[in-house]
Amino acid sequence: MKKLIVLLSVIVAINILFADLEINIPFDLDIIGPSYTENGNYEHTTDWITLTNTGTEIQTYTLLYSFQNLPAGWTMSVCNPLYCFIPNFPSPIELAPNESIQIHIVINVSSIGGYNFNFTFNGEDLTEPLSYDFTFNTADNVGIEHDDFILNDEILLTNYPNPFKETTTISFQFSNKQNQQNEQIKLEIYNIKGQKIRTFPNLQINKSTNQQIIWDGRDENGSRVLGGIYFYELSNGKTHKINKMILW
Numbered sequence: 001m002k003k004l005i006v007l008l009s010v011i012v013a014i015n016i017l018f019a020d021l022e023i024n025i026p027f028d029l030d031i032i033g034p035s036y037t038e039n040g041n042y043e044h045t046t047d048w049i050t051l052t053n054t055g056t057e058i059q060t061y062t063l064l065y066s067f068q069n070l071p072a073g074w075t076m077s078v079c080n081p082l083y084c085f086i087p088n089f090p091s092p093i094e095l096a097p098n099e100s101i102q103i104h105i106v107i108n109v110s111s112i113g114g115y116n117f118n119f120t121f122n123g124e125d126l127t128e129p130l131s132y133d134f135t136f137n138t139a140d141n142v143g144i145e146h147d148d149f150i151l152n153d154e155i156l157l158t159n160y161p162n163p164f165k166e167t168t169t170i171s172f173q174f175s176n177k178q179n180q181q182n183e184q185i186k187l188e189i190y191n192i193k194g195q196k197i198r199t200f201p202n203l204q205i206n207k208s209t210n211q212q213i214i215w216d217g218r219d220e221n222g223s224r225v226l227g228g229i230y231f232y233e234l235s236n237g238k239t240h241k242i243n244k245m246i247l248w
Helices: 002-018 176-181
Strands: 021-024 030-033 042-045 049-053 059-068 075-079 091-095 100-109 114-123 130-138 155-160 168-174 184-191 196-204 210-215 228-235 240-247
Touching (some): 049 091, 059 075, 059 228, 059 240, 114 240, 155 228, 155 240, 168 184, 196 210
Parallel strands (some): 030 130
Antiparallel strands (some): 021 049, 049 100, 059 091, 155 168, 168 210, 184 196, 184 228, 228 240
């Protein structure tokens, strides 16, 4: 009986975490494509990823995808049957109750190699972003070690207080490796519709591993923005990380 209660508690917790958004990824996150040596240039298309609103109300979610270290000459697209999404931009996806949308990944390969990329889903009914880290490698690149693959877990990114009324302090910390490889970064803030409202560009990395920016809830024009959910993204030439904050 105790085991059953614990199991039910876990199920309830998972349902709360994922709210009404159901994501079905029918393939492994570590994708291996055909050998470039044997096939030459080719296009790799994944199976369809299905997003479903299992709730009883219309929900607006955002999809942000980004890639790091894409080999020269390669291209990557994330598309639904009608259009493709813009990389490094939180694109809104509105789903009616029980409505689904499908997306897939298209990678054009022109050499031996591989890279990593990330999908981040967010929405008002999610307690935290849903993040998925993928890798893609040609079959003849599997097993080769690459020092230039940098994962976003090498960045610590938080803000406090959260939720906030007047100002919030956004703190970020890079690993020692990141500090050595990057001289400047940028921080961008988006609203729930994916519209960029504030940019802090060309932030210089100093000797301190922990740095802070204070956001006063204003846009580029100095106007106070409305209360709601906002996303803040820290990025550089190698990787990025995105988090959610709430302005009362």
